[in-house]
Amino acid sequence: MRGVTFWLNMASARLLYWRLIRSVKPTICRLSHPLSPMKIPKRKPSAAPVRLKADRLLLYAVSAFAFLLLATPVFVLLLQGLASQAWRDLPDSAVISSAVLLSFASTAVVVCLAALFGTPLAFVLSRYAFRGKTVVSLFIELPIVMPPAVAGLALLLTFGRRGLVGSLLAEAGILIPFSIAAVILAQFFISAPFYIRSAQVGFASIAAEIEDAARVDGAHGWLMFWYITLPIAWRALASGMILSWARALGEFGATILFAGNLQGKTQTMPLLVYSVFERDINAAIWTGLILIALALAALFVSQRFASAQDRLTR
Numbered sequence: 001m002r003g004v005t006f007w008l009n010m011a012s013a014r015l016l017y018w019r020l021i022r023s024v025k026p027t028i029c030r031l032s033h034p035l036s037p038m039k040i041p042k043r044k045p046s047a048a049p050v051r052l053k054a055d056r057l058l059l060y061a062v063s064a065f066a067f068l069l070l071a072t073p074v075f076v077l078l079l080q081g082l083a084s085q086a087w088r089d090l091p092d093s094a095v096i097s098s099a100v101l102l103s104f105a106s107t108a109v110v111v112c113l114a115a116l117f118g119t120p121l122a123f124v125l126s127r128y129a130f131r132g133k134t135v136v137s138l139f140i141e142l143p144i145v146m147p148p149a150v151a152g153l154a155l156l157l158t159f160g161r162r163g164l165v166g167s168l169l170a171e172a173g174i175l176i177p178f179s180i181a182a183v184i185l186a187q188f189f190i191s192a193p194f195y196i197r198s199a200q201v202g203f204a205s206i207a208a209e210i211e212d213a214a215r216v217d218g219a220h221g222w223l224m225f226w227y228i229t230l231p232i233a234w235r236a237l238a239s240g241m242i243l244s245w246a247r248a249l250g251e252f253g254a255t256i257l258f259a260g261n262l263q264g265k266t267q268t269m270p271l272l273v274y275s276v277f278e279r280d281i282n283a284a285i286w287t288g289l290i291l292i293a294l295a296l297a298a299l300f301v302s303q304r305f306a307s308a309q310d311r312l313t314r
Helices: 002-032 048-084 093-127 133-145 148-159 166-171 180-204 208-216 221-249 253-258 269-279 281-313
Strands: none
Touching: 048 281, 093 133, 093 180, 093 221, 093 269, 133 180, 148 166, 148 180, 148 253, 180 221, 180 253, 208 221, 221 281, 253 269, 269 281
16 A cells, blocks of 8 residues: 555656646746747737728728818819819909909908007917906907808997997998998908917917016016017917918908998909809809919918927927
8 A cells, every 4th residue: 555655656746747847948948048039829810900900991081081072172163263264254354453452452451450459469368367368268269250241240230320339430420331441340350360369379389488588688568579579479470460361351241241242342352253153153263263372372371380480489
């Protein structure tokens, strides 16, 4: 009986010995040959790369659809204009020249007014905290999302002959509706928030340490604004002016409701497109292409200024 127990114990010990050798042998070989590659068991290919590729294709497809949805109307307008040679059917040059002249003159005045009144307002909103600041910001940016026809109605009820302010002006012999002043006021109301917003972002992007260092050197008030703040933020201001000009150039709804569509008096380029469309769509196409070209140029230059401002203040 003792002999059987002895041989069973010997068999168990030998089994444990070989199990230990088999588990330790890869580590011993790795230590004795450190440069030899270690065999790693192969894993079965997972479905993650395939799923990632499918997700990426879906993302590209949705992005391409969104781009085509936005860009196709512009391309169709361009191709239609080039194919039909509609430039031969443009309206009388005197009508075009008066609309172009009025559009450029009124938008130039609007940009100057936006810079004159919008710069101090943007500076205050970017530098100071006060009660009602959120409400002020909301009302400033409201014309951006307000329907243009509603904006024209609001201007007419305010500055019309029987309006809150217009009635007082009418007593003094000043009539704003259906005049060049109405065109400028409608364009300013719609486009000025674009400049104010851009200028506010530009002023807010200036590091406080720069102005603090200028104060230590004795700069203050207008001196600091003219020589420190403005040279740093001028690109953001220029970008806002270009965006404001482009928005004013394309203004239609508020202008036609508040200033009318009087040829040679209040008819801007967008109103000319509307008037020409009623008679000849080919002429309307080319007039619209002129506006699109100006808008694209303004957008390109504005983005360049905005990118330069971002790199400067980063």
